[in-house]
Amino acid sequence: MTNQELLHHHxxxxTNLRLELLRLLRASDRALTHQELEAGLKVExxxxxxxxSLNAFEEAGVVHRVLDGRGTSxxxxxxxDCGHGDHNDAHAHFRCNGCGHVYCLDAVELPSVSLPRGFKLAKSHLELDGTCKACR
Amino acid sequence: MTNQELLHHHxxxxTNLRLELLRLLRASDRALTHQELEAGLKVExxxxxxxxSLNAFEEAGVVHRVLDGRGTSxxxxxxxDCGHGDHNDAHAHFRCNGCGHVYCLDAVELPSVSLPRGFKLAKSHLELDGTCKACR
DNA sequence: TTTTGAAATGCAACACTGTTGCATCTAAGT
DNA sequence: ACTTAGATGCAACAGTGTTGCATTTCAAAA
Structure with a gap:
């Protein structure tokens, strides 16, 4: 599916901006901040x-959002398999303490947890940090 | 150990401010934002x-920091068992989607994960969300 | 192809978290 | 009571993220 089809499908x-954003996101092996995206754009x-656009993407289920270690998206x-407001982003994320880059780890298995009485679980996020390949 | 002793020990x-901050943190069953702390202070x-102060507390190992779902501390x-720069905050955190409150869950067990080749793990944080007791 | 309405953009302004520099004040040991 | 490193207040700043409003542009219908 082309980026154009992807957008229409959702x-x-x-637009030029949105096609560019998708191009950058698809070309990256990690999650990008709005700053990195802005810097990478070939369009003003x-x-x-x-x-x-990123908010629209997220709401439509085209991208998902992760917080890096300092709280930026x-x-x-x-x-x-993501749809409108129905994210399937239940995978772990790894944040490198060196470069700050955030990677999605689809392979890591999420634990099943049991909460204290009264708490109702919706989603669980496993956030890992350490050193990435490039920073060792 | 009194709050005064706790501070001296680290x-x-x-000071008045720091004693107040510790009083508030000790009285709370959940993690507080700087805004909530400021609002609760009996001192200007x-x-x-x-x-x-919070940064000093964190560095000294008196408090630990958690990011809520929107990236604020x-x-x-x-x-x-926390010391200078040596946090033992390896417990899960629960964030309520209703009120936004963040709770420390000491009881929940953390999973052991195996990372892809090249990644070196330092710490893992299990972030849960859902609905808390008060919001059901 | 042209028209058209809704969606998307640009700009200005704003709110909030968090930091730094510097002058002043105060806690705590001498 | 002195002294001084540590703590505070104030002003200014940087960054993320949002909102309102006027303008532009996409995409579908005429």
Missing amino acids: GLRA ADRVSIFR CFARCGT | GLRA ADRVSIFR CFARCGT
Whole structure:
């Protein structure tokens, strides 16, 4: 599926900015911040438009959001099985303490947890940190 | 150990602000943001001083920091076995999607994970969300 | 192909978290 | 009571993220 088809399939318009953002996200093996995306764009675009596009992507199920260790949002393309507001992002994330990059780890298995009485679990996120391949 | 002793024990001065912050943190069953702390203070204090105190607490091993779902820092008292830069905060955290409150869950067991080749693990954080007792 | 309405963008302004520099004050040991 | 390193207050700043509003542009229908 092309990026254009992907956008249309989720009810979004295929603008230059959005096609560019998807291109960058698809080309990356890790989750990217809005700053990295802005820096990588081959098109001029306003910060606000990038934020709005990323929010639209997230809501539509095109990307998912991860927080890096300092609380800023990173975005990565979703797997094929995400829909509107229905994310299947139940995989672990690894954050490198050296470069700060955030990787999605689809291979790592998530634990099943039992919560104290009264708490109702919706989702669990396993956040790992350490040193990545490039930083060793 | 009194809050005064606790501070001295970690090489920090027992000022009004810091004693107040510790009082609030000890009285709470969950992690608090700087905003909640500022609102709860019985003493006038500058935002900056609160941030600096919390940073000093964290570095000394008096409190640990958790990010809530939107990336803002929450703070909670550490267990007894934390020292300078040596946190023992390897427990799960639960964030309520209703009220946004963050709870430390000492009871939940952390999984052992195996990373892809090249990644070196330092710490793992299990972040859970759902609905808390009060919000059901 | 042209029209058209909704979606997307750009710009300005704002709120919030968090930090730094510097002058002043205070806790705590002498 | 002195002294000084540690703590505070104030002003200013950087970064993320949002909102309102006018303008542009995509995509579907005429």
